[in-house]
Every structure is written in structure tokens, then in C-alpha cells.
Amino acid sequence: MSESPAERLVDLLGLERIEVDIFRGDSPQEHLQRVFGGQVAGQALVAAGRTTDGERPVHSLHAYFLRPGVPGVPIVYQVERVRDGRSFTTRRVVAVQQGKTIFHLTASFHRPEPGIEHQLPLREVPRPENLPRLADELREHLGELPEALERMARRQPFDIRYVDRLRWTEDEVRGAEPRSAVWMRAVGPLGDDPLVHTCALAYASDMMLLDAVRVPVEPLWGPRGFDMASLDHAMWFHRPFRTDEWFLYDQESPIATGGRGLARGRIYDREGRLLVSVVQEGLFRPHRG
Template sequence: MGNPAEGLVALLDLEPIEQNIFRGRSPQESLQRVFGGQVAGQALVAAGRTTEGDRPVHSLHAYFLRPGRPGVPIVYQVERVRDGRSFTTRRVVAVQQGRTIFHLTASFHRPEPGIEQQLPMPEVPAPEELPRLTDEIRRHLGHLPEALERMARRQPFDIRYVERLRWSTGDLTGAEPRSAVWMRADGPLGDDPLTHTCALAYASDMTLLDAVRVPIEPLWGSRGFDMASLDHAMWFHRPFRTDEWFLYQQESPIATGGRGLARGQIFDREGRLLVSVMQEGLFRPKEDRKDPDSPAPDTGRPGR
């Protein structure tokens, strides 16, 4: 591929096997499990391929059930739940080696006129005023570790944290459970609206759980917790392009019982709210691994 963004487009281009059945690639990675955003994005592609083109997705609700194995294809089975006059509903089951690893339900809606209002976008520096994530890491460490160097070459998104990265627990005094990043695909994604929607679903799982950890430990360096996405929900409000800058504002209202809840709002540069996101994640002390069938620890998501 010419660049990582082209690789993302190819990753989201599923192979049709049979009516309502698709197969997605799962690249061989050094991670212990398939990145959850990849599975969500591919599942949404499968759902969208069975709907009318004039009905963009307006919401999705998903559960990560088992860890996926890198390098092993994933089969997506689509159930056509409903085709109404205004709404279309699809249910997708992702299967790998005979085991269900992921469920997604997506609803599609033909746009229509209605009321208009939204909360304003927070005031933050422009993305051009902020360093790329890899540049900030390289400046702090004096180099980019080899594992991060390899990951950066495959990273399909340019990520820029609004606030400086915290590198030690001494930096956490008074820190609130909030985080914000500017993001955009690191190259053009073409003009298919479904590709942009599914690419954003991919990106939405990359940094959201950071907000849970901000008051507890630095986002970079050694972790005291294994992390895994448990469920994920998105509401799509307006059309957008994922290869243009968007602000991902994230916060965590609560973390308790081994789980942390995070919510996000995605704005374009003009301050329009594009997408709302909710996710719950597992946060388990690294020495406490009891359930072999629970989602695998997140030991290195793309971009981290």
C-alpha cells in the first residue's frame, strides 16, 4: 500500500462470500488480540453493504465478546432485521475459527428535516499548533522505541493530543478524567461515505479509554492495568470526512468494579457535533487474570 490510509481502506473492503456473509482480513500483528476498532469497522461495512445507499447509519451498539486472533480471517454474518419506510436495522455476528467474537446492531435512517440544536465545541488549540504523537514521544525519550516505530509506519491516523502527555505520577496532581485529541486519516480515503463512517468507527476505539486512566496513571510508559473494550455505542449526527481534522473530546464519569465508562464527542473544525460515543472498558490489575474467556488485555492498540 502507498500509505497507511490506503491500507485502512483495503482493510475495510470485505470479501463477499455468500448473500449476507462477508470475510475480512485480520493482519498479522504483534498485539495479543485483534484491535477492536478494526472489528467494529469491518462489521459496520458488512451491515452497510446490505442496505440502501440513501440511508446512512445513525447508530450502532456493539459487544466485544472474545479476543480475536491476529492473522486469522474474520467472517461477518448479517441478519436483515428490518427494512422500514424510514429505518433499516441490521445485526452482525463476527465469527473467527468457529467462535463468536463480536456482536453489532446498526440502525440506518433516511435523513429528514427536524429540530436543530447542539452544545458548543470546547475551545482548544488548532491541530497545526500541536505536535504529532510520535514527535512528542521522540522529543521526550530522545528516540522512538523500535516497537512504536513499527507501529507508527502502519498507523492510519495522525493523532495530536490537545494537552501534553503525562510521563510520571507526579504529573497527575489534580488531573480530571478527561482527554482530547485531534485526529484525521493520514492520507485520502476516497469518496465513499460508508468508508469514512467505518474508518471513524475504527478510530473511535483508539483513545477513548484514555479518559478513564488520566487521574490514575500516565498514558505512556508501563501500565498497572490490563485494558479491554467491553462494549461500544455510537450515534452519527451529520455527514463528515474522516480524512479531515476532527476533535475527539473524551471524559470518564466513573470507574468502579473493575470497569471504566468513557464518553466522547467528535466535532469538525467548524464546531459542528458529528458523532457521540460511549464505551465501557475492563481495567484489571495485571497480576489478576482469572477468566480465560474474557476479552484479552489491550497491550498495544494502534497509535499507543
């Protein structure tokens, strides 16, 4: 019996420990040009977390995508124990594939303590139950999905629902604000390990954050006019959460210039609590004719 997409995600995050601070992660043979960046970020964070005592949750990560990974080739994660202090634990992770460094991550762990409390509120958006699944919305517009999209829909570990209707024409795109928002949750249970939920969210956070950069330029699900790649990624984790429960990923792009676009994201739960803040820069190069 084949695994569900959620089970495959948990397996993907279940690294093999091959030395005290060295781990190996699978990289599925997907029909992609490069390994999905969220997979590398999630696996690297697992490696970092497995070298701590587990008493301090991760509160931030900062990462650089240095080279594209090759699908189907395992990735080795080498962890450096930078600091084990009284309040904070710091780890640096280098991801290596075929003898080349493809990714760097630094993660900091801290047990929450008393302090000031405030947050930006969740804006008014439709609830996920009132929105169509992404795959259904694509089928409604496209009819039968192209093979690549159908395969993606079957293997997608997250239920994704766009808050705003998808735009399909240049006229619809023109004048749109550079922002996007989606409700998401894993399509099945992910277990009870908090680190798995954190790393699964790191995986999800790279899936569509750069959408906000593209919204004023081209339809999100039409042919792309740009080659696009994540350059760096930063996350701050504010509160505990479960990635198999609904969360809103609210994204905006304050600027795109010089071939790069910046995107910011805020992740809320259904009750409006701010869980995670995300920032990413991406490279956008026009297709060469």
C-alpha cells in the same frame, strides 16, 4: 511499491463477499495479543452497510466485544436483515473467527429529515496546526522509540495530536481531571464512499476513548498498571463528515468502579459542528505481580 497507511485502512475495510449476507475480512498479522477492536467494529459496520440500499446512512450502532480476536486469522461477518421499514433499516452482525463468536453489532440506518436543531458547543482548544504529532511528542520525550512504538508510528493510519501535553510522571497525573482530547485525521485520502468514512471513524473511535479513564491514574504512554479491554461500544452519527479531514475527539470519564471504567466522547469538525457521539465501557484489571 508499498501501500500507505491510509490505503491499507481502506483495504482493511474492503470486505470479500462470500455469500449474499456473509462477508470475510482480513486480520493483519500484527505484533499484538488480540485483534484491535476498532478494526472489528469498522469491518462489521461495512458488512451491515453493504446489505442496505445505500440511500440511508447509519445513525447508530451498539456493539459488544465478546472474545479477543486472533491476529492473522480472517474474520467472517454474518449479517441478519432485521428490518427494512419506511424510515429505518436495521441490521445485526455476528463476527466469527475460528468457529467462535467474537463480536456482536446492531446498526440502524436512517435518512435525515426535518426536526429540532441544537447541540453542545465545541470547547476552546488549540488548533491541530499548533500541536505536535503524537510520534514527534513521543520521540522528544523518549529519544529513540522502542521498536513496537516505531512500528506503530510507521503503520498508524491517523495523524494524532493531543490537545493537552502528555503527562509522564505520577506527580503530573495526580489530581488530573478524567478527560482527554485529540485532533485526528487519516494520513491520506480515503476516497469518496461515505460508508468507508463512517467505518474508518468507527475504527478510530476505539483507539483512545478509554484514555479518559486512565488520565487520573497513570501516564498514558508509560508502562500500564492495568490489563485493559473494551467491553462494549455505542456510536450515534449526527451529520455527514470526512475522516480524512481534521476532527476533534473530546473524551471524558464520568466514573470508574468495580473493575470497569465508562468513557464518553464527542467528535466535532473544525467548524465546531458535533458529528458523532460515542460511549464505551472498558475492563481494567491490575497487573498480577
